[in-house]
Amino acid sequence: MDDYVFRRPKNVAAWSLKAKERPLVVGNAPYAMPPAGHVSIQVFDVAINPIDWLMQEGDLFGLKYPNILGLDVAGEVFEIGEDVSDFHVGQRVIAHCNGYSVNNPVHGAFQKYSIVPAHSVAELPYGIPTSVGVVLPLGISTAAAGLYQKGFLALPFPSEKPDKLDRAVIVWGGSSSVGSCCIQLAVASGLDVITTASPSNFAYCKKLGAKRVFNYHDKHVEDDIVKELEGKTVAGAYHAVGADGAIQACARIVDRCKGKAIVVTVRGVPDDGMPSSVRAKSISSSSIFENEVGPYIWRKFLPKALESKTIVPAPEPLVVGEELRSVQLGLDKQKAGVSAKKVVITNIS
Template identity: 70%
Template structure:
């Protein structure tokens, strides 16, 4: 039986942090329509949100050319409020984390920064009761972005992760920026795929990366870091490099390292591929997190792997949340804090509802 729609009498009052026009600030908190979930979607009662670099970049530069007013944001944690037709995996009241898709759908009802948001069912994972929503919310965009670079065919194409002991891959992955939110997920996913992981990070974050599963850590401030990594990789075969943090110089460093080692010569990146400074032997490819929902990677990661991995501790939410305030009126503070920069932390706003 399809779920019964909520009668108009009981539909909730929604509120959102609206971006009223391009390149303006601050966001404005005001009422918003409640949108019932269409088939294959879930309405989530939002408790916590996290802020990503793309969110403040959208406010500063209107990266995707959206229609305004709109609602920004990608990361939510909360409770299932209403099920769209055909949704059978979830129940009303269940605790979840989710990767919102308002930027790709160009639909304000799918933005994260509101009390009730709409999310496709294959971009949602149950959240174990042992994990708070303010901790779980650090993961959604980061896990999708990490998976997009690690598992898709034209990217690094590692074996899909498992919650049981993986088969040893005999390949070493280099993650540049291991303590970032994406880097934290890359480390854990790659280990769950059987790969050995080397990372760069600030020395103060070495232990953090090791706890997530990194085998070796290198200080990216070290002027000889490339030589040190190449020397350590001398008897190994690389699975490629994941450029999770840093500018064009960091990407170029990854490319030079791969050019001097044996294995897969591809650098996947969360930023653009530099037009210059790449060895001819190395290929670069930019990641789009939403791509995984057009193939088997997204449904596998979000519906088959992640719920079990969070329950078993195979994947732990990381980095630590940095709570900057409560309620939608704190969203602008979160945007500003993320823009200013954080290290081994994810900016979070709690108690949205």
């Protein structure tokens, strides 16, 4: 046992020492053995999401401090907890960390070794660099939360060879990280995807599988989308990103179309401007691990879909630095805004 303990690796993290304090401080961190149902991941790369800088600036969930932020990691399985039989040490993986939901720093992303529930880990094919695969985790989970959960859009689960359905879904903000995942997942569920983006990202959205892309700046965009959807049954709208008024625009569109009058959103539901006949719901990415959606997407679908290229990592990584000392730079870069890119920090370990 002494020899086992002695060989525990040295862990280092980019610490958030206090609520609403910057910058992150790089320092030693405890290495935690994975409990039952979890794996320890040696982190090679991390990706930055809007929620990460919002957590640093606003302490949205009232975390205990000091803490370790971050959700998206890619690397190798370092150690396996009990009751985990479908991974092996050294396996290349991507993972959605759950540090925010469990309020425990050992589960945060911004460290060399992170503890992650096995049901939110997916094998990464050798043809995909970890610095590329790391763009997916939170985007996939957030997209799946709105697309597949009961009470949300409740689409058929995706597959590598889906049956083509005579239905369409609207994705507002298709070039965003979540929007990119929404397009690919909805196509893998057999639906037509109608999305919005800036003209410079039209080709990008179509490459991911969108049937039509509309300019969200166009003053006639709502009329144009409604016309495009004539004769189609609409499964609802997914508001992935967008300025004030975008949720209401989605609601007005589905209100005028045949099908489900529902809008799911990554933001809060507005108090006004919504048609009374339209239902709107906010998305929580972590909720998919409380039902059948998370295990299906992460363990049954995603590993094979990455291998077959049914799902490709998108958007492209924007590498802004190396090592944990660069994570604060990544947070600041994400806050400043990026288009059809996801901020990535490489060479963590």
